[in-house]
């Protein structure tokens with residue numbers, strides 16, 4: 001029987017793997033939930049590039065062997081998801097300034113023996129904000145509030161600080177995490193930051209005076225939960241950006257719209273962080289609309 005090597009692409013097309021097919025992928029534990037294979041394989045097909053994007057389930061104890069293996073077999077690039085975003089750093093030969101400040105890497109590029117680490121969440125969050133026709137871009141020189149102090153908040157805070165916002169208030173359920181992140185990033189970026197709890201009496205004024213409010217707290221995914229802030233604090237000229245992408249319109253975005261604010265959800269960031277990695281690996285800018293549709 002004649003054997004065939006192929007991958008079923010989104011929309012049911014069949015991609016033939018050739019002797020020239022270049023390999024990229026994602027590592028995580030777990031990894032099966034990742035939507036990146038759909039998104040990247042659709043964009044490779046659209047661009048006519050002979051690349052394939054594969055999910056690799058890599059357990060923490062196997063990380064070193066996996067990275068060495070990718071290098072040995074000339075994999076072009078790898079996205080890194082939980083729990084490896086920090087653990088992968090010792091295996092790199094170079095790292096971008098943003099990834100170093102954030103302390104986490106989500107994209108590896110293998111070039112001639114070099115293993116370079118980037119964090120594309122940081123530019124991704126800004127590109128999504130800046131391409132949106134309803135927002136007026138990144139509020140350079142203005143005050144910003146960030147809700148949450150986890151991994152995504154680190155990328156958002158670094159991105160906004162390096163782009164030149166005036167001051168950032170970080171508010172989080174666990175106060176110590178907000179204070180520690182604000183202290184660390186204030187020192188590292190030189191941008192004024194304060195950390196506080198969600199019930200802090202200074203938070204209403206910080207929200208009222210902000211030009212942009214970014215939510216990074218996972219609670220936005222649960223539509224049954226109350227908002228972390230009072231919608232009354234939001235001014236109509238404040239842009240409300242929820243990077244949580246399920247649901248596409250979160251309760252915070254809904255409440256902000258009712259207050260007359262412009263809002264933005266997390267799908268754009270998801271697409272752009274992937275598009276930036278795609279371009280690093282291939283040298284070609286992908287069709288972001290194809291990536292968005294694949295998601």
Ligand code: NAP
Nearest residue numbers: 148149150151152153173174216217218219243266269270
């Ligand atoms: P993480 O490191 O686990 O941080 C979770 C954050 O949510 C923490 O600040 C946590 O507060 C807060 N939180 C969780 N439950 C809460 C509750 N019941 N009340 C108040 N705060 C609560 O997660 P992450 O990596 O930062 O990701 C955060 C979200 O961003 C996820 O939904 C993720 O899917 C999304 N994200 C989107 C993109 C994109 O491309 N659009 C990229 C990255 C992440 P404590 O510190 O008090 O626990």
